Amino acid sequence: MTSFDTTFTGPGTDIPDLDWPNLAFGYLQTDYNIRHTWRDGRWSEGKLTSEPTIPLHISSTCLHYGQECFEGLKAYQTASGDVVLFRVDENASRLRYSCRKILMPEIPEEMFIESVMQVVDANRRFVPPYGTGASLYIRPLVIGSGPILGVRPSEEYTFLVFVTPVGPYFKTGFKPLDFIVEEDIDRAAPLGVGDAKVGGNYAASLRAGVPAKKKGYADVIYLDAREKKYIDESGPANFFAITKEGQYITPDSPSILLSITNKSLITLAGEKGLNPQRRRVAIDEIVDFTEAGCCGTAAVITPIGSITWKDKKIVYAKDGKPGPHCTELYNALTAIQVGDAADPHGWVRTIPG
Ligand code: PLP
Ligand code: COI
Numbered sequence: 001m002t003s004f005d006t007t008f009t010g011p012g013t014d015i016p017d018l019d020w021p022n023l024a025f026g027y028l029q030t031d032y033n034i035r036h037t038w039r040d041g042r043w044s045e046g047k048l049t050s051e052p053t054i055p056l057h058i059s060s061t062c063l064h065y066g067q068e069c070f071e072g073l074k075a076y077q078t079a080s081g082d083v084v085l086f087r088v089d090e091n092a093s094r095l096r097y098s099c100r101k102i103l104m105p106e107i108p109e110e111m112f113i114e115s116v117m118q119v120v121d122a123n124r125r126f127v128p129p130y131g132t133g134a135s136l137y138i139r140p141l142v143i144g145s146g147p148i149l150g151v152r153p154s155e156e157y158t159f160l161v162f163v164t165p166v167g168p169y170f171k172t173g174f175k176p177l178d179f180i181v182e183e184d185i186d187r188a189a190p191l192g193v194g195d196a197k198v199g200g201n202y203a204a205s206l207r208a209g210v211p212a213k214k215k216g217y218a219d220v221i222y223l224d225a226r227e228k229k230y231i232d233e234s235g236p237a238n239f240f241a242i243t244k245e246g247q248y249i250t251p252d253s254p255s256i257l258l259s260i261t262n263k264s265l266i267t268l269a270g271e272k273g274l275n276p277q278r279r280r281v282a283i284d285e286i287v288d289f290t291e292a293g294c295c296g297t298a299a300v301i302t303p304i305g306s307i308t309w310k311d312k313k314i315v316y317a318k319d320g321k322p323g324p325h326c327t328e329l330y331n332a333l334t335a336i337q338v339g340d341a342a343d344p345h346g347w348v349r350t351i352p353g
Contacts, residue, residue: 011050015125016165020132023167025298030163032122034115037145038105038157046115048122054145054158061144061154066200069098070141072297073260075120075163075351077130078339083120083351085138086337088113090260095140098196103153104142111159116140117351119161124353126165130338133173137166137298169236169298170218174330176305176317177218179234179294181283182208183310186225187235187255194232194255201257205235219294221307223283224253231281237296238262241281241289242325248274251281261295261333267345268332274325286314291323301330 008029018028034046035054061067071091075083092112099106116138120127128134139162146156170177185208188194188201205220212220221239224230231251233239238259240250248269250262269276286292292304303322306315316323322330335341339348 013125018128018165020128020134020165021167023128023132023134023165024171025137025166025169026164028126028164030123030126030165032119033160033162034119034122036107036111036115036159038159039155043105043107043111043159046111046118048118052162054160056143056145057147059147059149061146061148064149065144065151066198066203067102067104067144067154068141068199069095069102069104069197070139070199071095071098071197073116073138073140074166074297074337075127075136075138076338077127079130080339081130082339083124083127083136083353084337084339084348085116085120085351087260087264087347088116088349090263091116091140094197094258094260095142098198099142101193101196102198104144104157107140107142107159112140113349115159115161119163120351121353123163126163128165134165134167135337136163138163166298168300168302169296170302174301174303174322174327176303176320176322178216178306178308179219179221179304180212180215180217181307181309182212182220182222183228185220185222187222187232189225190254192255194253195257197257202235209235217308218302224280225255229282231283231286232256233259234294234299237294237299237302239281240265240293240295241286242274242291242323243285244288244290246274246290246325248276248325248329249281250276250278252278253280259296261297261300264333264336264347265295265301265329268329272325272328272332283309287312289314289316291326292316293326300334301326 144154305317
């Protein structure tokens with residue numbers, strides 16, 4: 001077996017000796033991943049394997065033409081030791097949408113959920129213990145894996161799901177971070193694939209994200225590519241803000257990913273009287289917000305401490321602490337995700353043990 005993770009010694013039963021509360025958002029090899037192949041118009045049964053590499057034809061469409069999409073979701077351990085998934089049906093649905101956008105065969109919902117459950121169950125010992133703040137990140141992906149040279153869809157595909165235990169995407173966790181508005185680089189075009197979770201969007205974001213991080217910013221905030229007037233989102237997460245009137249607002253844009261975390265926060269914000277609204281959010285409104293944040297599976301809620309735009313720095317977290325609404329929403333969301341709070345919307349699904 002080829003292993004790129006020197007701490008991994010092969011499938012086992014012992015609880016791994018990891019520093020759970022301080023895990024980074026990074027890849028650690030786990031016991032199993034699962035793979036399905038699409039050939040002759042149908043998906044194969046899933047095969048569990050411990051091999052972390054894939055044999056790939058050198059002329060695969062994913063390599064040359066970016067025919068690839070993926071998902072991200074998390075499994076959590078609850079106080080009673082159950083392992084639960086958060087809104088897995090939403091990820092299944094978004095992956096089908098992404099597949100359709102780049103002409104790949106869809107993964108049926110049942111197959112998606114079954115594969116995710118099977119691979120989490122097979123890697124149960126890597127689910128971070130309750131109370132550590134860490135979780136098991138699940139990365140399903142679909143790639144065009146057949147040999148084609150012209151620009152057209154592959155005739156063969158691979159769907160695979162791997163998992164890895166992670167800490168927060170932004171390593172400081174629930175602490176306000178500084179962001180910068182990127183005006184000169186677009187992440188996605190309005191009629192393109194910005195609303196699909198395709199790898200090319202992330203490749204396109206590197207050119208803006210890397211220099212911003214070198215300057216000390218957590219990440220960039222992109223503007224709409226057509227008018228450069230409205231906020232789109234950040235590289236790895238959606239954007240939201242709280243207005244002076246105490247309203248939760250979040251951009252409505254054709255070029256952003258429809259975040260499942262944001263959709264959940266909109267529901268929770270409604271329950272907390274924050275009158276949530278998806279609408280175009282003009283960049284010059286940022287001076288009027290009382291709080292702002294990024295949200296996503298990996299980022300959870302990352303409060304925005306400041307936004308630098310042109311020569312201005314608008315500071316939200318003057319005392320370095322997350323604002324009250326960000327805190328209330330973060331607590332409400334994470335309590336449901338780890339089973340500490342009631343789940344009135346049926347968002348959480350237990351993986352049978
Ligand atoms: N926007 C982008 C570009 C993302 O990559 C992600 C992460 O998945 C999100 C938003 C947040 O989406 P979700 O909350 O479904 O993880
Ligand atoms: C996620 O939040 O799950 C994502 O896929 C974002 C990614 C940049 C880590």
